[in-house]
Amino acid sequence: MIRTVGGHQETTDVERVFREVYGQAVATLIRVFGDITLAEDAVQDAFVVAIDRWRSESIPPNPAGWIVTTARNHAIDGLRRLARGRELYEQLAAVASAPRGRGDDWEEGGPVSDDHLRLIFTCCHPALRTEHQVALTLRLLGGLSVDEVARSFLVSESAMARRLVRAKYKIKAANVPYRVPTAAELPERLRAVLSVLYLIYNTGVDDAERASLRSDAIRLARSLVGLMPTEPEAAGLLALMLLSESRVSARREEGALVLLRDQDRTKWDRALIEEGHAIMRACIRHGRPGPFQLQAAIQAVHCGADSFEATDWQQIAALYDHLYSVMPTPVIALNRAIAIGETEGPGAALTALDAIAPDLDNYHLMHAALGTTLRRLGQRDAAKAAFERAARLAVTEADRQFLAHQIQELAEDGALPGRAQDPIDKLVDGADDPLQPRSA
Amino acid sequence: MSQYLLSTYAVEGEVSGAPRTPEAMHTFMERVIALEAEMDASDTFVFGGALHGPDAATVVRVSDGDVVMTDGPFVESKEHIAGFYIINADDLDAALAWAGKVVAALNHPIEVRPFRATGRVKDSVPPGA
DSSP states (O other), X not given: OOOTTTTOHHHHHHHHHHHHHHHHHHHHHHHHHSOHHHHHHHHHXXXXXXXXXXXXXXXXXXXXXXXXXXXXHHHHHHHHHOGGGHHHHHHHHHHHHSTTOTTSOGGGSHHHHHHHHHHHHHHTOTTSOHHHHHHHIIIIISOOOHHHHHHHTTOOHHHHHXXXXXXXXXXXXXXXXXXXXXXXXXXXXXXXXXXXXXXHHHHTTTOGGGTHHHHHHHHHHHHHHHHOTTOHHHHHHHHHHHHHHHTGGGSEETTEEOOGGGOOGGGSOHHHHHHHHHHHHHHHHHTOOOHHHHHHHHHHHHHTOSSSTTOOHHHHHHXXXXXXXXXXXXXXXXXXXXXXXXXXXXXXXXXXXXXXXXXGTTOHHHHHHHHHHHHHTTOHHHHHHHHHHHHHHOOSHHHHHHHHHHHHHHHHHTTOOOOOOOTTTTTTTTOSOTTSOTTO | OEEEEEEEEEETTBOTTOOOSHHHHHHHHHHXXXXXXXXXXXXXXXXXXXXXXXXXXXXXXXXXXXXXEEESOSSOOSEEEEEEEEEEESSHHHXXXXXXXXXXXXXXXXXXXXXXXXXXXXXXXXXXX
C-alpha cells in the first residue's frame, strides 16, 4: 500500500478509495489482459498517477473506472515498448477491434461487478490450497500489499511473495477458469469462498496485531453480498461476522479473555447487532437456511439476550440441532453438547460429550468442555485431569492462561459443588470456526 | 482449449481399487470402454492407456558422448505411474469434471496436471490456450 505521502488527509482518502476499488480494477484488467501479474502492476502504476491527480484535483465520481482506464492505457503503452509484450498487444488489439468487445464496457458499471465476482471464485477455487486461497483473496481482492499479507500470516515478505507466485502460476498453467460457477456448482463453490472469508476474519480474532484482518474480511463479505444479493448464505456470513464483531471490545480485559457469561454487555456494539439482526430477518424470508445463516442465528440469539441468564438456550440448542443436521462435524456436535448442558443439565451434556470425545481427542476445547461439565457434576479429580489435558493441547498463550485459571479455581472450590459456572462458553462465543477447527 | 494429463499411480506394483476377479475385470473394462467412447465423442480423448510395470523400464542417457542404458525406472520409488490419459478440456473445471468420471470408472485416485503441448502436438492447441 502506498504510504509515501504521510500526513496528508487526501492520502488517507485516496488510500481508502484505492482499497475499495482495487479488487474491481484488478478483476477487470485480468479479464482484459488475461494475466494477473500484469493487471496488478498496471493498477499499481495507475494508483501512482492517481495520488498526484486526485490530490491536486479531486477524487473522480467513478474511481474504479478511472483506475481501470488509466491502468489499461499505461499497460498498453508499456507493452508496445516491450518486445515480449508485442504478442500480447496484438491479442489486445484483436479484443479491442471486436464488435462491442468486452474490453471497453467497464465504465458502465455492470460488467465491472461481474469481473469482481469472477475473480472471487478464481481466488477461492477448490483446486488451490487454503493458504493460497487466503493469500490471493487478501492480495487481489482486499488490496493488501504483499508485506501486509505476509505480516497477517506471520511469514516473511519473501515467503509470501513466493506463495503468491506459486498460486498465480497454478492458475495460469492449469487454466483455472475466470468465471462465475454454473448454478449446479455454485453452492459448493460459494461455500469455499465464504469459508475463506470467515477464516480471514477468525485469523484476526484474539490477536490485536492482526485485528485489521477482521475489517478486511467484513469489507470483502459486504462486497460479496452486494454482488450476490440473492444468496442468503453470503448474507449469513456477513451477519455472523458483524455479530461476532459487536462483542469484540467486551471479549478482552487487560489482555485476558472474558467469557460470554462475564462480559459487560453494555460494551457490545448496538449498531452492529442491529445490522446483524436485520440481515438475519431478511435471510429468514429467503427460507433457504444453510450453515452460515444458522451460525449467525445462534450468534443473534446470544446478542439479543440482556444477560447470560436470559439467554434462550432452548432456541440455541434447536439451532445447533439444525446446524448439525446440515453439517455433522464433531466441532458442531461439541457446541451442541454445551448447549444441552444449559437446557438439560451437566449429566446430559456429559453423555453427549462422551459420544464425540474420540473424534476430538486432540482438540483442547473438547477437554475444556469436559472439565467444565465434570466440575458441575462435582467430579473434581476428573475435571482437573480434563483441564490439564486441555492446557497441554492449547495452542495460544491466552488459552493456556485461561485453563490454568480454571485449574486454580477448581482447587479453590473445595468440596463445594460449585455454581453452575460454564467457563468454556468461549466456544459459543464464536472464537473458533466450527467449520475449520483451528487446532486440527 | 487446454490439455491435461490424468494419471494413475501404482504403489509397490498394486493399483488400489483394481479389479480382482474375472467378473470385476469384465465390468471394469466395460466402464473404461464406455468412458473412452464418451471422451472420443466429445473430442476430449487425445491419447492414453496403461503402462507395464517399472521393472520393464530402461533408462537411456548420454555419457561422454556414448548412449548408455540402465535396466529399471528413472526414479527408484514405491510409486510409479500406472496409466494415463491426455485430454482436451476448456479449462481446469472441465478437466476436473472429466477426472471425476475417470475416478468413477477406475475406482482409483488420479492426478490432474496441465499438459503443455510441444512439437507437432502444438498444432492441436490454439495460440494463447
